[in-house]
Amino acid sequence: MTIAAGAPAGSAGYLSLRDVAKSYESSPVVDIAALDIGEGELFALLGPSGCGKSTTLRLIAGFESHDRGGFWLAGQALANRPIHKRDVAMVFQDYALFPHMSVFDNVAFGLRMRRVPAAAVAERVSAALGTVRLQGFDHRLPRELSGGQQQRVAIARALVVMPKLLLLDEPLSNLDAKLREEMREELKDIQKSTNITTIFVTHDIQEAFALADRVGVMNHGRIVQIGSSTDIYCRPENEFVATFVGQSNIVAGALTDGPGAEGRFRSNSGLEMSVTVPRPARSGAPGKVFVRPEHVRLSDSPPAHCNAFEARVLRRTFLGESKRYVLQVGNESLVATTTEELPENGRVKVYWREEHAVFIAAESN
Ligand SMILES: Nc1ncnc2c1ncn2[C@@H]1O[C@H](COP(=O)(O)OP(=O)(O)O)[C@@H](O)[C@H]1O
Numbered sequence: 001m002t003i004a005a006g007a008p009a010g011s012a013g014y015l016s017l018r019d020v021a022k023s024y025e026s027s028p029v030v031d032i033a034a035l036d037i038g039e040g041e042l043f044a045l046l047g048p049s050g051c052g053k054s055t056t057l058r059l060i061a062g063f064e065s066h067d068r069g070g071f072w073l074a075g076q077a078l079a080n081r082p083i084h085k086r087d088v089a090m091v092f093q094d095y096a097l098f099p100h101m102s103v104f105d106n107v108a109f110g111l112r113m114r115r116v117p118a119a120a121v122a123e124r125v126s127a128a129l130g131t132v133r134l135q136g137f138d139h140r141l142p143r144e145l146s147g148g149q150q151q152r153v154a155i156a157r158a159l160v161v162m163p164k165l166l167l168l169d170e171p172l173s174n175l176d177a178k179l180r181e182e183m184r185e186e187l188k189d190i191q192k193s194t195n196i197t198t199i200f201v202t203h204d205i206q207e208a209f210a211l212a213d214r215v216g217v218m219n220h221g222r223i224v225q226i227g228s229s230t231d232i233y234c235r236p237e238n239e240f241v242a243t244f245v246g247q248s249n250i251v252a253g254a255l256t257d258g259p260g261a262e263g264r265f266r267s268n269s270g271l272e273m274s275v276t277v278p279r280p281a282r283s284g285a286p287g288k289v290f291v292r293p294e295h296v297r298l299s300d301s302p303p304a305h306c307n308a309f310e311a312r313v314l315r316r317t318f319l320g321e322s323k324r325y326v327l328q329v330g331n332e333s334l335v336a337t338t339t340e341e342l343p344e345n346g347r348v349k350v351y352w353r354e355e356h357a358v359f360i361a362a363e364s365n
């Protein structure tokens, strides 16, 4: 028997992972140096398909064994505990409801396994169904429910055992677009009202941004940045995050002064601008500046301390609620999205704020 060690030194996490790795047939699938999640936090693990998100949840829940590293939940080591002694509940992408059991029996299952007395089962199932707004559905079978209702039964079944940690694997991906947005809000409300520490996995950027307190972006088994939605979108620390979470204009060049949180940048084509540097880089470091299309603004009188340039409108595309312009700025062609009306071939003044020009050194990737 392994003696449970306390949480790793220096961790502030309710859930902590340290140096957790897993390979399948000698190809690494998960390799997480450190992850700390606070009590009551709603944390999104965001990344492209195949990057190791589900495997990470399965390792934490104990459905999969890890090759290396440790997990701690509420100060207790998890790694050598059997699944049912981890106080972790997981909702799978396909819900995995028992098809021949009623809603009530599905939700009651975990409590009966734990030999909770019948009266308490009835009370707790009823409360869990109330939380997910499914009162009165006790006797239905899963096939008599919509996708969204089945999803809520799966969540009730996880909540009813009052886990210390709730793991949701792409919980909304089987729902159609409108329902997905409604369930987003509902999921957030349920999580806030129960205050159960939750990790949910998604490849949907908007879903992660809309739901999560913090987002961890994953690529090739590693967590490549952790932060608030705004941090991830506006202050990406590497090229993968910058391009995965949204479109950007990308200008190659070098930092002309550094190190610091702000700097000057000169592009290979000769454009000079002030930039923000989320991950400080040395003076002279080659790299790229990323400017999101909605941050390229148009004005004859740009505010002070902005990067301002003359531009020519090369192309215009109508997108409904906005328009997309291809602009020639110096020798670069840059995209701007705006509601403003510009003449094709016209000359305009454009600007973007220093904080919206993000420098990422080549060596940060
Ligand atoms: N049981 C398994 N055996 C072999 N390879 C697996 C197994 N499970 C997952 N993988 C591989 O591990 C990688 C990560 O998978 P997964 O964690 O499901 O990614 P995600 O959930 O981010 O889409 C993928 O390349 C997948 O093919």
Ligand SMILES: [Mg+2]
Pocket (backbone or CB within 6 Å): 053, 054, 055, 169
């Ligand atoms: Mg998956």
